[in-house]
Amino acid sequence: MKKVLILFILLFVLVGCDKDRATYVSISTSKAIEMMETETDYVILDVRTEVEYQSGHIKGAINYPNENIKEEMLDILSDKDQLIFVYCRSGNRSKQASQKMADIGYTNIVEIGGINFWPFDLEY
Numbered sequence: 001m002k003k004v005l006i007l008f009i010l011l012f013v014l015v016g017c018d019k020d021r022a023t024y025v026s027i028s029t030s031k032a033i034e035m036m037e038t039e040t041d042y043v044i045l046d047v048r049t050e051v052e053y054q055s056g057h058i059k060g061a062i063n064y065p066n067e068n069i070k071e072e073m074l075d076i077l078s079d080k081d082q083l084i085f086v087y088c089r090s091g092n093r094s095k096q097a098s099q100k101m102a103d104i105g106y107t108n109i110v111e112i113g114g115i116n117f118w119p120f121d122l123e124y
Contacts, residue, residue, distance in 0.1 A: 022102035024086075024109035026095070029119065032085055032112040042083035046115075047097040052089060056122035058115065066093040069100045083108045090114040 027035075036042065044061040046053050053063040062076065066088065077084065084106065088094040091113035098111040115122070 022105070022107075024098040024102045024106075024111050026098075026111045026113070029112055029117045032110065033119075035110070036085070039083055042085060043077060044085045044087070045077070045097070047086060047088050047093050048115075054124070056115075056124055058087065058118060059120075059123040061087075061123075066097040066100075069097050069104075071104045077106070080104075080106045081108055083110065085110050085112050087112045087115055087118075090116055 044058050046057050046061040046063045047066040047069070048063070049065050050063060057063070064076065084101070086094045086098045086109060088097070094111050094113060098109045101109050
């Protein structure tokens with residue numbers, strides 16, 4: 001009985017803490033394209049490695065690898081309320097990076113998955 005009570009309390013604490021965690025929005029590539037056609041002041045953030053970025057990226061995207069995202073290192077994105085579209089190769093790192101950025105205090109993060117699903121030509 002004691003173990004069940006401890007497990008219940010631990011579960012309650014973990015779920016309770018998660019409710020207050022900052023979040024981001026995930027959308028499809030097609031929805032991102034629609035938004036990019038109507039929005040004006042946004043950043044496209046490629047969170048792959050520099051080598052991956054050089055092999056082809058979305059036009060106008062800036063590169064900031066997921067592994068490097070730390071509060072003191074995001075000088076290039078000083079406006080924490082700016083709309084930021086985040087992508088990687090397949091969608092895993094973009095989700096990680098988006099959550100890290102939300103935890104740091106960025107408020108307008110839109111995770112758009114992977115470049116594998118981008119229907120347009122890439123920039124090199």
